[in-house]
Amino acid sequence: MTPPRTGRHDREHIVGVALDLLDRFGLPDLTMRRLATELDVQASALYWHFDSKQDLLAAVSDRILARIPEPSAGLDLLAAARAVRDALLTHRDGAEVVMSSAALRPGPSRAQDVLRSALPGDVDDADLAATAVLQFVLGHTTLVQQRMHGESHGAASTAGALDDRATDAAVFEAGISLISLGADRARSRH
Amino acid sequence: MTPPRTGRHDREHIVGVALDLLDRFGLPDLTMRRLATELDVQASALYWHFDSKQDLLAAVSDRILARIPEPSAGLDLLAAARAVRDALLTHRDGAEVVMSSAALRPGPSRAQDVLRSALPGDVDDADLAATAVLQFVLGHTTLVQQRMHGESHGAASTAGALDDRATDAAVFEAGISLISLGADRARSRH
DNA sequence: ACCTGAACACCGTTCAAGT
DNA sequence: ACCTGAACACCGTTCAAGT
Numbered sequence: 001m002t003p004p005r006t007g008r009h010d011r012e013h014i015v016g017v018a019l020d021l022l023d024r025f026g027l028p029d030l031t032m033r034r035l036a037t038e039l040d041v042q043a044s045a046l047y048w049h050f051d052s053k054q055d056l057l058a059a060v061s062d063r064i065l066a067r068i069p070e071p072s073a074g075l076d077l078l079a080a081a082r083a084v085r086d087a088l089l090t091h092r093d094g095a096e097v098v099m100s101s102a103a104l105r106p107g108p109s110r111a112q113d114v115l116r117s118a119l120p121g122d123v124d125d126a127d128l129a130a131t132a133v134l135q136f137v138l139g140h141t142t143l144v145q146q147r148m149h150g151e152s153h154g155a156a157s158t159a160g161a162l163d164d165r166a167t168d169a170a171v172f173e174a175g176i177s178l179i180s181l182g183a184d185r186a187r188s189r190h
Numbered sequence: 191m192t193p194p195r196t197g198r199h200d201r202e203h204i205v206g207v208a209l210d211l212l213d214r215f216g217l218p219d220l221t222m223r224r225l226a227t228e229l230d231v232q233a234s235a236l237y238w239h240f241d242s243k244q245d246l247l248a249a250v251s252d253r254i255l256a257r258i259p260e261p262s263a264g265l266d267l268l269a270a271a272r273a274v275r276d277a278l279l280t281h282r283d284g285a286e287v288v289m290s291s292a293a294l295r296p297g298p299s300r301a302q303d304v305l306r307s308a309l310p311g312d313v314d315d316a317d318l319a320a321t322a323v324l325q326f327v328l329g330h331t332t333l334v335q336q337r338m339h340g341e342s343h344g345a346a347s348t349a350g351a352l353d354d355r356a357t358d359a360a361v362f363e364a365g366i367s368l369i370s371l372g373a374d375r376a377r378s379r380h
Numbered sequence: 381a382c383c384t385g386a387a388c389a390c391c392g393t394t395c396a397a398g399t
Numbered sequence: 400a401c402c403t404g405a406a407c408a409c410c411g412t413t414c415a416a417g418t
Contacts, residue, residue: 053392
């Protein structure tokens with residue numbers, strides 16, 4: 001059943017190693033040369049498997065998003081938004097990776113699908129709302145992860161770190177709650 | 191009144207040229223070396239004026255945000271959000287520049303202030319809401335501008351370009367409207 | 381105070397050539 | 400089919416030295 005494995009590496013495997021490198025060193029240090037070294041291969045070898053670094057990052061983005069669970073019935077917007085956020089938070093700089101590839105993947109992604117499923121099906125503005133929620137989650141999580149990066153190489157006080165985490169969560173809940181409330185109200189006006 | 195101009199360039203001037211380069215070639219091509227060439231100077235000369243490229247980009251970010259008008263009374267949330275978005279759209283890749291420096295500028299920025307001023311002063315969740323709105327605007331505009339970049343070097347159909355612009359605007363209005371509705375409702379519950 | 385020149389340690393990508 | 404080796408055209412940053 002598994003496809004023939006003549007070469008040493010296939011796309012799937014390379015994406016896995018890239019994800020590992022991402023978690024250990026962050027996006028700025030995820031270079032084609034480092035990835036190649038990790039695979040015991042020349043950098044140029046990667047260009048047989050991927051057209052470009054963009055192409056590689058798009059595959060990494062897809063893998064990050066694949067962690068989002070299937071849209072299940074009865075999921076409310078807050079739960080759906082949390083599922084997307086948590087998938088992004090699972091890997092270092094996950095939001096930035098997804099964002100950088102989001103423009104090239106125009107079709108409704110897995111993320112968009114879960115969010116859409118948590119909104120009323122009869123309102124035609126629901127697609128717009130789902131997109132807006134996705135953009136909020138991406139913006140929010142990107143900024144959160146960027147601050148993590150800043151802290152790690154020792155810029156500010158470690159004292160406020162727990163505070164920041166709590167505030168981040170509160171901002172997220174506030175954002176989604178307001179949109180939920182707004183959607184309910186828009187709906188109750190028929 | 192003007193401070194002494196002994197050297198050929200000061201920070202203000204360099205930021206202006208950087209912004210011009212940004213508009214003409216985009217963020218990936220805004221390199222220290224290109225900027226130096228544009229200023230008829232060696233790249234190393236820039237490091238007398240700025241500690242690092244990050245430092246330079248932070249100054250560029252501040253200049254982009256400086257275009258946001260003062261928070262005036264009676265401004266509603268939609269108008270305030272538009273003011274922030276329009277400032278970001280004024281320069282190519284503006285949202286990405288601001289986002290990349292946002293983590294290092296933790297204090298309430300000019301953008302946060304306008305948004306905050308458009309929300310009720312008596313609700314203590316208003317700060318959370320203002321931050322959430324800012325994160326939505328940044329996420330939204332970053333994705334919009336990334337798609338512009340993708341189109342420009344000729345990926346997809348030019349036919350749907352106008353369509354995209356209209357959809358982008360609709361998503362933005364939908365997002366802000368829903369949050370406004372939600373905020374009203376949260377407020378009317380005392 | 382402000383800038384040059386040279387160097388260091390890197391990048392992404394291409395392409396002929398190997399197996 | 401898959402990879403090597405070498406090259407091309409770049410990066411950000413540091414630092415002694417100049418003026």
